[in-house]
Amino acid sequence: QQKVQQSPESLSVPEGGMASFNCTSSDRNFQYFWWYRQHSGEGPKALMSIFSDGDKKEGRFTAHLNKASLHVSLHIRDSQPSDSALYFCAANTGANTGKLTFGHGTILRVHP
Amino acid sequence: DPKIIQKPKYLVAVTGSEKILICEQYLGHNAMYWYRQSAKKPLEFMFSYSYQKLMDNQTASSRFQPQSSKKNHLDLQITALKPDDSATYFCASSQLGEDTQYFGPGTRLLVL
Secondary structure (H helix, E strand, C coil), X not given: CCCEEEECXXXXXXXXXXXXXXXXXXXXXXXXXXXXXXXXXXXXXXEEEEXXXXXXXXXXXXXXXXXXXXXXXXXXXXXXXXXXXXXXXEEECCCCCCCCEECCCEEEEEEC | CCCEEEECCEEEECCCCCEEEEEEECCCCCEEEEEEECCCCCCEEEEEEECCEEEEECCCCCCEEEECCCCXXXXXXXXXXXXXXXXXXXXXXXXXXXXXXXXXXXXXXEEC
């Protein structure tokens, strides 16, 4: 069973709209979460990390973590065509080996 | 200037051959990692190194051998290549104990 599950698989939003991504972990050892974005032909780039319950806002991006339900979400407001990419949720246990476990990703398309 | 260099960008190999994927990071980080991204699978952690020592190995096959000649280098040697090894291989780095891992642009390997 995949330890980090993401939904939806793909998402299409109009320019200026809100894009929302969900991620659920099945492993309670995961304590630290990241959101990464990958444009076609490039490596993943970290968007945000979130380690504490509640919301964390950075510019147009807001992440939310609920450790009790092991659910983390990402919301992008005022979406732009340049936001079109593959979005990954990643988690680790904090065991200091650096191992990140990734979800399958959500494809976002922002249409004009 | 690119902070993580991976060479080559594309690589075509024949089944049974051996290849070395190069990774250099200029972020001053003390930990480096290899991940693999193949079709229909999430990014998979392979190895982590810190101060040129292996921290974690999640690769089942001994055909994959990381090599660290300098603290900012972590190459990946793959022997007896198989078509299933076809994937994009990403190198990443971080400051151990801190959170975000930074990824390189990847090496896309095709084994025929």
